[in-house]
Amino acid sequence: MAPRRPSSRARILKAAADVAREAGIGHFSLDAVAARAGLSKGGLLYNFPSKSKLLEALVEDHLLAVEAELNDHAARSAGRPNALAASFLAVARDQERLRDEQPSGLLAALAEDPSFLEPVLRFNRQTLTRMTATASDPHMALVAFLAIEGLRLTRLLGLNVLDASERATAYAKLETLLAASRPA
Amino acid sequence: MAPRRPSSRARILKAAADVAREAGIGHFSLDAVAARAGLSKGGLLYNFPSKSKLLEALVEDHLLAVEAELNDHAARSAGRPNALAASFLAVARDQERLRDEQPSGLLAALAEDPSFLEPVLRFNRQTLTRMTATASDPHMALVAFLAIEGLRLTRLLGLNVLDASERATAYAKLETLLAASRPA
DNA sequence: CCAACTGTACCGTCTGGTCGGTAAAGTCAA
């Protein structure tokens, strides 16, 4: 599945993410991506035979990165109560601190065809299931999941109401709530 | 600002919302809206001189509806502690129960130009401010706001992970948390 | 009659995708 020379593919995916973020999801065109990646449209379409395939790869790429980060963090704090929920929180906070770039490729994919987000849906469902299953208070974990999705999606849509300190407050409150929900 | 004969305008806005929802935000075209509304593109462009104006009106329309509903509910439960936060919760639940249609016009507007969502941003900011200002536990109100946005936006993007009973659980838990945070 | 409104035909642009070509790198038989 992986190409022999991955440099072009990676470069294109990066360019695509940049274009989606900067040009806006309504102007996500192959020409723009090709120009940004420094090759012709022919070359782009050689690597990704259609726009759909490109968007698909963009979503998959993003999802793999998130999944890796989450699993990594969860592994380090395994065994502790609410480990996964806490990791979910921590990873969300990390991602927001490190890269302020939004994964707008997801929106571009949504614009093309909503079904492109199905992998994201599956991933979220699985994550939530694991979170509630390992939480001392499943209902609280559910609320935490929703609040973090709220943070993530408002930022993704440019509807972020909170400034940095308010976001920090929200994270802290969620941590407190999760911790307070421990059995004994 | 309002036309003398509002029936066309309302019919068009309804049709536009339907098209955005059913055809997908990437295929939100004037032709499609006109066909759906049962008039020609000329007629459509007579009522809304450009696509931008149509999307603008779509956002404004949606926002006015939400605002009215929220204010109405808040007025009925005024004076009680956490009145606005509770109203925000109740209205979100009502909207989900009554109309399962998503306000996908917002997404179509976003695709055209992200700045179309600025009114939504302002509204959200104002609502959140009022919520936290009148809440016995502002941090909890903040979390509740985010959780509800999470519910709303996951549904809007087709990323809804929760089934009806899980959503009901989430609402209940949020109510409990808000109530438990009362001063005395 | 007139203004509000609607329909039809059309234009220019943008865009996804096709296609023929090509330069470079490899493969391989003699």
Place this chain on the structure above:
DNA sequence: TTGACTTTACCGACCAGACGGTACAGTTGG
């Protein structure tokens, strides 16, 4: 080694369709 042939990766011209918007000719209620 070398020359013939294949594969890889890419370019650039082009096309067909979709789309936003314009022009203008009706039509109709008051």
